[in-house]
Amino acid sequence: MSDKVIRFGGSNAASTSSIKNLIEYLGQFQNRNFIVSSAVPELLQIVENNIRQVYKSDAGKVTRQIEQIFIKITGELPTQGYQKLVEQYSNILKGIGLIGDYSEALSDQVKSFSEKLTVEIIKTQFQKNGVAVTIIWPEECELFVTPDFGNATYLSVNSSKLQSLPGGVYLIPGSYGITRQGKIARAGKTAADYTAAFLTYALKIPKLQLWGLDFDFQRADPSIFPTSPRIERLTYAEASELAYFDHYSFHPRTVDPLEHDHIPIEVLNSSTSSGEIDTIINTETYIEDQIVKSVACTDDISLLRLNGPGVGLKPGILAKVTAGLTDAGINIKSVITSQVSINLILEKSAADKALKIMQQPGFSSVKEISVVKNVSLIGVVGHGMQQNYGVSARIFNAVSQGKINVLLSGSGASDLVSYLVVKDEDKQKSVREIYNAFFNF
Structure with a gap:
């Protein structure tokens, strides 16, 4: 059985059933399971709001807000690892306030804390269910990106290092990587899909799996058509086109690393533990009778x-x-x-x-x-x-x-x-x- 790369949405971190279903699903596989996480939406919002209002931010208040999110989701006090990240984040905010300015690179560094904090929350959730997990930071696995801050492109990763790990569950914060100069650069907001796709390609894994979507691929905006059916088959191009619209939660660059090698994407139903596929995305041009999907x-x-x-x-x-x-x-x-x-x-x-x-x-x-x-x-x-x-x-x-x-x-x-x-x-x-x-x- 080959290794797996699964993108896990940060919005699922607070879902006890989704966590348990994922753990049960992963229990079927004894190899390496790499879980690439996006940010908890509430964390991302706090981090983005504070980088925009950095000169007005109350570091103490922000720290309490972030700690409360951990408590609310896990029901436990923040771990040492989480507290350390909160302290680092708070210190950077204070530094920006003293300097009076910040660069695009520094902005990306600050925003990356939304994913870093999230994997600490997910780690605690897994451990509460008796599953040991290890966090792998992009710095550790040499996940290199271009210095296009806010819109970076993934270049390489130390595949040998990841493939030498023993079987188990590994958490990787998505959406950012490291430039050759050692700076953090983000691939975009909620770009964990793209991160997971690049790792799937680099590790030569036969498919990318997305553990549910916040907004499924449906025939129409569910706020307009609540009973709109789910789309079962899409091409890379169709999925990327739909990604630009408000009612889909799929990063448009996800297909970039996968297209050349025809690596399919499976959107799994997070409400089950069987790996039920809601939507499959690949290169096969499947034209439906009514043409429009x-x-x-x-x-x-x-x-x-x-x-x-x-x-x-x-x-x-x-x-x-x-x-x-x-x-x-x-x-x-x-x-x-x-x-x-x-x-x-x-x-x-x-x-x-x-x-x-x-x-x-x-x-x-x-x-x-x-x-x-x-x-x-x-x-x-x-x-x-x-x-x-x-x-x-x-x-x-x-x-x-x-x-x-x-x-x-x-x-x-x-x-x-x-x-x-x-x-x-x-x-x-x-x-x-x-x-x-x-x-x-």
């Missing part, structure tokens, strides 16, 4: 619009726009263009900052620059859209019958997604109409 949505967008008769004629306009936004640290979710208009889909919080950048001199071909807020993005996802007649017609017929005005649309960039931008007040209605057109016809 999910109608996804998000409110976290704004539109940056650059209009002018010369935007499609003058070379370099789009490059200059994207470079300016990139230099300002603004992520571009998507670009939809015509000969007289460039439309960039951005995060909602980036709208005003992006507008100021674009209003600077240097865009003589652009006659009008504006941002559109209070909009939602609808993603209709599923392989086979370009090979099957009538899919786009069905989408637009659905929103037309619902008397929904589409502000912007885009399709054809790939075979698996069509985008619609609508007013946020029309989001739920749009999802319902399109969902019914493909699943309740």
